Amino acid sequence: MQVTVTIQQQTMLRSYKYRLYPVEQQEVRKRTLALLCDLYNELREEKVEKYKKDKITLTKTELRRIALEKRCSSEELTQVHSQVVQNVSDRVTSAFKNFFEKPSQLELNETKSNELLLHHHLRTHFPSHVQHKCLPDLQE
Numbered sequence: 001m002q003v004t005v006t007i008q009q010q011t012m013l014r015s016y017k018y019r020l021y022p023v024e025q026q027e028v029r030k031r032t033l034a035l036l037c038d039l040y041n042e043l044r045e046e047k048v049e050k051y052k053k054d055k056i057t058l059t060k061t062e063l064r065r066i067a068l069e070k071r072c073s074s075e076e077l078t079q080v081h082s083q084v085v086q087n088v089s090d091r092v093t094s095a096f097k098n099f100f101e102k103p104s105q106l107e108l109n110e111t112k113s114n115e116l117l118l119h120h121h122l123r124t125h126f127p128s129h130v131q132h133k134c135l136p137d138l139q140e
Contacts, residue, residue: 035076036088043067043092057096063089 022030046066047058058066067089071077077085 031076032080035074035080036084039067039070039077039085040088040092042070043089044095047092047096060090060093063093 043063043066047063050056050058064086067085068082071080071082071085
């Protein structure tokens with residue numbers, strides 16, 4: 001009498017979890033970015049408060065001066081290069097400028113769709129061989 005034993009191979013999946021800890025230089029960068037983010041928010045708030053209080057907008061130069069004063073008064077910000085601090089104030093200025101002067105993407109899309117509607121209306125109501133003095137010459 002013979003006994004046949006069949007053994008099935010089972011595959012075992014293993015998973016590994018690794019935990020990475022930041023090195024000291026990465027911690028310094030993280031802290032610097034947090035300081036610059038706080039400075040940006042302070043400058044932005046100061047610009048808004050100045051306008052609400054005196055109806056005067058702070059210029060790029062004035063914001064740079066304020067940022068450098070904050071750098072001198074803060075122990076942690078003195079570790080950051082002065083040009084970086086000035087760049088933060090420049091970003092505040094450009095953010096306000098872009099917000100108030102540039103049209104939003106929604107406005108641009110509405111303008112384009114209105115121009116297309118006007119173009120379609122003019123093409124359907126006026127023959128292409130007739131050019132009226134008041135109508136612009138539309139290119140297809």
